[in-house]
Amino acid sequence: MPEKIILGIGFGILAIxxxxxxxxxxxxxxxxxxxxxxxxxxxxxxxxWGLLALSTILFKGFGSGGGGGKSDRKRKKHLRRYIREAQSxxxxx
Numbered sequence: 606m607p608e609k610i611i612l613g614i615g616f617g618i619l620a621i622x623x624x625x626x627x628x629x630x631x632x633x634x635x636x637x638x639x640x641x642x643x644x645x646x647x648x649x650x651x652x653x654w655g656l657l658a659l660s661t662i663l664f665k666g667f668g669s670g671g672g673g674g675k676s677d678r679k680r681k682k683h684l685r686r687y688i689r690e691a692q693s694x695x696x697x698x
Contacts, residue, residue: 628654 632653639645
């Protein structure tokens with residue numbers, strides 16, 4: 606039991622570190638490219654986080670969540686069935 610708690614804490618710290626790293630990478634990329642290319646102002650860390658959050662909302666949406674889950678599996682199952690039916694109607698297998 607204590608090993609699981611320590612492992613969970615370790616993964617939590619790692620996740621926080623990776624999340625912080627994402628904001629830092631966005632800030633570095635923006636400050637490296639955008640002022641040079643478009644003449645825009647540089648961003649601080651929290652502005653980079655706001656930009657990252659905004660782009661996530663715009664490109665991923667609010668309710669998309671993690672890896673897709675049931676909706677992706679349902680879509681893939683439907684697509685496989687459609688492909689099989691199309692192939693069988695053409696005489697292919």
